[in-house]
Structures are given as C-alpha cells and as structure tokens.
Amino acid sequence: MKIVTSEIRVRSxxxxxxxxxxxxxxxxxxxxxxxxxxxxxxxxxxTASLTTIEYEPGVxxxxxxAVSRLAPIGVSYEHDQAWGDGNGYSHVQAALLGPSLSLAVxxxxxxxxxxxxxxxxxxxxxxRERHILITIIGQ
Amino acid sequence: MKIVTSEIRVRSxxxxxxxxxxxxxxxxxxxxxxxxxxxxxxxxxxTASLTTIEYEPGVxxxxxxAVSRLAPIGVSYEHDQAWGDGNGYSHVQAALLGPSLSLAVxxxxxxxxxxxxxxxxxxxxxxRERHILITIIGQ
Amino acid sequence: MKIVTSEIRVRSxxxxxxxxxxxxxxxxxxxxxxxxxxxxxxxxxxTASLTTIEYEPGVxxxxxxAVSRLAPIGVSYEHDQAWGDGNGYSHVQAALLGPSLSLAVxxxxxxxxxxxxxxxxxxxxxxRERHILITIIGQ
Numbered sequence: 001m002k003i004v005t006s007e008i009r010v011r012s013x014x015x016x017x018x019x020x021x022x023x024x025x026x027x028x029x030x031x032x033x034x035x036x037x038x039x040x041x042x043x044x045x046x047t048a049s050l051t052t053i054e055y056e057p058g059v060x061x062x063x064x065x066a067v068s069r070l071a072p073i074g075v076s077y078e079h080d081q082a083w084g085d086g087n088g089y090s091h092v093q094a095a096l097l098g099p100s101l102s103l104a105v106x107x108x109x110x111x112x113x114x115x116x117x118x119x120x121x122x123x124x125x126x127x128r129e130r131h132i133l134i135t136i137i138g139q
Numbered sequence: 140m141k142i143v144t145s146e147i148r149v150r151s152x153x154x155x156x157x158x159x160x161x162x163x164x165x166x167x168x169x170x171x172x173x174x175x176x177x178x179x180x181x182x183x184x185x186t187a188s189l190t191t192i193e194y195e196p197g198v199x200x201x202x203x204x205a206v207s208r209l210a211p212i213g214v215s216y217e218h219d220q221a222w223g224d225g226n227g228y229s230h231v232q233a234a235l236l237g238p239s240l241s242l243a244v245x246x247x248x249x250x251x252x253x254x255x256x257x258x259x260x261x262x263x264x265x266x267r268e269r270h271i272l273i274t275i276i277g278q
Numbered sequence: 279m280k281i282v283t284s285e286i287r288v289r290s291x292x293x294x295x296x297x298x299x300x301x302x303x304x305x306x307x308x309x310x311x312x313x314x315x316x317x318x319x320x321x322x323x324x325t326a327s328l329t330t331i332e333y334e335p336g337v338x339x340x341x342x343x344a345v346s347r348l349a350p351i352g353v354s355y356e357h358d359q360a361w362g363d364g365n366g367y368s369h370v371q372a373a374l375l376g377p378s379l380s381l382a383v384x385x386x387x388x389x390x391x392x393x394x395x396x397x398x399x400x401x402x403x404x405x406r407e408r409h410i411l412i413t414i415i416g417q
Contacts, residue, residue, distance in 0.1 A: 042382040045391035053234040058217035078336035095331040104181040104272040113184035133382040192373040197356035243320040243411040252323035
C-alpha cells in the first residue's frame with residue numbers, strides 16, 4: 001500500500017461559485033499509479049466546500065440558489081456585526097456543506113457516475129484562489 | 140495494513156427514499172478481517188447520497204421532509220428547463236448531502252451509536268438500483 | 279505506512295451547541311508521528327455532527343440559527359409522536375450535516391486554513407458528553 005499527495009489551485013469568482021476540478025483530480029489519480037483505494041480531498045479555508053454534482057449550467061445555477069437559501073446574503077449576521085467582513089453567509093454555507101470529500105478509487109480512477117463531477121464551491125464574498133489538497137491511499 | 144473492497148447494490152423507490160444498508164456494510168467489515176481502521180463508502184451517481192440516522196419510520200419521514208425543503212419538488216429548476224429530466228431537485232439535494240461517508244472501524248465493526256444506522260438516500264425522480272462502493276483500510 | 283487511533287470526549291450543552299475540538303485533534307496528530315496522510319474523525323451517535331468553521335462567537339451563533347432553520351424546534355415531528363423523545367429535530371439536523379469529517383495531514387498537522395477550526399455539534403435536546411473517534415493513516 002502507498003500514499004500519494006498533490007495540490008490543486010483554481011481561481012473562483014465571488015461566491016457561491018462552483019468550479020469543476022474533475023480533470024485535475026483525474027490527472028493526479030492517473031499519475032499516482034494507485035489502482036484501488038481511496039481519494040481524500042480537503043479544501044483549505046473556512047469559506048469553501050467540496051461536493052459532487054452534474055456539471056451542467058442549469059443545475060449549477062439551481063445549486064447556487066439552494067446554497068443561498070441555506071444562508072442568504074442580505075440578512076443580518078452576528079459575524080458581520082462583530083467583524084465587518086460581510087461574509088457571515090460564506091462561513092455558514094461552507095460549514096453546512098463541509099470542507100472535504102472522499103471517493104473510492106477503482107481501476108485507477110475516482111469512482112463517479114457518468115454524469116457526476118467533483119466541484120469546489122467558493123462561498124466567499126470575493127473572488128478567491130482555492131487550494132485543494134489531494135491524498136490517495138491504496139495499491 | 141491492508142485494503143479490502145466490496146460493492147453493495149440496493150433497490151430504492153422514487154426519491155427521497157431512505158434505505159438502511161447497515162447489515163450489508165457490517166457483513167463486509169466482518170468478512171474483511173480488519174479490526175482497526177477506516178471505512179469509506181461512495182454511492183455512484185449524482186442523485187444519491189449517504190449519511191447516518193436512527194432507522195425508525197417516524198424520523199425517516201421527518202428526514203424526507205427536511206430534504207424536500209432543501210430543494211422542493213414542484214418549483215422551477217434551470218436543469219429541468221434545459222434538459223426536461225424533471226429531476227433538478229434530485230441533483231441539488233444530493234449535492235448538498237454528499238455522495239460519501241467515512242466511519243472509524245473498531246473491534247471489527249464500523250463505529251456507530253446504539254441508535255444509528257448507515258443509509259443511502261435515492262433523490263432521483265424514479266426508482267433506482269443504487270451502487271455503493273465500500274473500501275476498508277486498516278489492520 | 280501506519281495507523282494511529284485515539285478518542286476525544288467533550289461535554290456539550292443542549293443543542294445546537296458547537297464545541298471546538300481543534301486542540302484535542304492537533305495533540306493527537308502531533309503525538310502520532312505521522313507527517314503525511316489523512317485524519318478521519320467519527321462522532322458516535324445519531325444526534326451529533328462534525329464540520330469546520332471559524333470558531334468566533336458571532337459566526338457560531340449564525341451557524342446555530344442556520345442549523346435550526348434546517349429542522350426547527352417547535353414544529354411537529356413524526357419521531358416525537360411515535361417516541362415522545364422530543365428530539366426529532368436533533369436527528370434530522372445531524373443526518374443532514376453528517377457524523378464524520380476527513381482532513382489531509384501535512385507536515386504533522388491537520389490541514390486547516392488560518393481561521394478554520396474543527397468542531398463537534400451536539401444537536402440533542404439535552405446536554406451530552408460526545409465521543410469522537412480519531413483515526414490517522416499515513417507515514
């Protein structure tokens with residue numbers, strides 16, 4: 001059994017913005033030489049999250065709306081009153097979705113359905129470069 | 140340290156439908172010979188998710204209602220207008236809950252509370268057979 | 279590659295209550311001797327969850343409000359009508375957030391942003407001691 005690590009850096013627009021990182025992840029898995037195991041992805045920071053979705057413009061827009069309902073822009077946040085950051089909603093959205101994602105690795109690829117992509121969501125109130133750490137363990 | 144893999148296939152009704160897969164998972168863990176480690180479960184496809192809950196009919200109904208509030212049936216989705224699939228809500232619900240679950244393995248069992256079961260949720264607008272990949276790493 | 283396990287026990291108030299367990303986790307990672315790998319945390323029981331957030335009183339209050347919107351106290355739950363536990367909302371909140379968290383381990387620490395802490399959320403309708411199992415795999 002072995003362990004392979006890598007890092008992905010992607011630009012993202014003002015949140016909620018959803019960026020497809022599947023090609024980046026698949027390249028890392030392909031280069032790892034690991035056929036069977038698990039892949040763990042961690043996005044650094046408290047205003048971003050990771051999940052999977054069909055990366056199709058319509059449903060991405062639907063996801064943004066649902067995420068915005070969880071913690072809407074334009075209502076009062078204690079965080080903003082204390083710090084004036086203006087990104088109280090960003091922290092809450094990111095905490096609800098979570099900063100990490102694990103997937104099975106099979107036949108040298110991460111296990112995904114046909115219409116399923118790995119995405120990072122920037123929830124912050126400004127554009128951010130997001131850093132995702134990839135760890136693959138297997139054989 | 141070693142790695143053991145397996146796959147679970149279960150039938151599910153029109154979403155949101157919640158299926159208990161704890162017996163299936165426990166059988167795999169028991170057969171793996173792994174006493175201490177982690178268990179990773181990945182459900183394939185972008186209209187399903189994994190979590191844990193007390194598998195009791197009342198609270199399962201409560202969970203379905205809460206999931207349906209996150210992305211209700213019967214409102215307009217961009218996904219449906221573009222593709223006519225009618226399952227825009229399914230994609231959004233699944234992305235918010237996430238396609239994977241990890242648990243500690245201790246004393247040859249997955250670590251769960253007394254009233255806690257592992258469930259797959261089918262969010263799709265039709266019955267689906269759902270495939271869950273299980274990976275156990277440990278010793 | 280090696281595996282190190284430990285357990286954290288923390289007291290928590292009536293839910294939703296959010297407790298910072300970052301110092302506990304970092305001590306375990308530091309003592310593990312593992313520089314590179316993954317950390318898996320599992321909270322036992324069906325009325326608790328794990329995530330990360332900036333542990334700042336304002337945004338913790340914002341998170342509690344958002345969690346309470348997902349499954350409010352004071353509405354009718356099937357679980358409560360069947361069992362009279364009064365914690366239907368606790369089960370639903372915990373199932374939506376999930377009982378586990380994985381993070382990358384790098385340079386002997388769990389990978390977190392500058393303003394990002396690991397938290398356990400007690401969703402139960404009474405104070406609870408929560409047990410979190412930690413598993414670290416790496417080298």
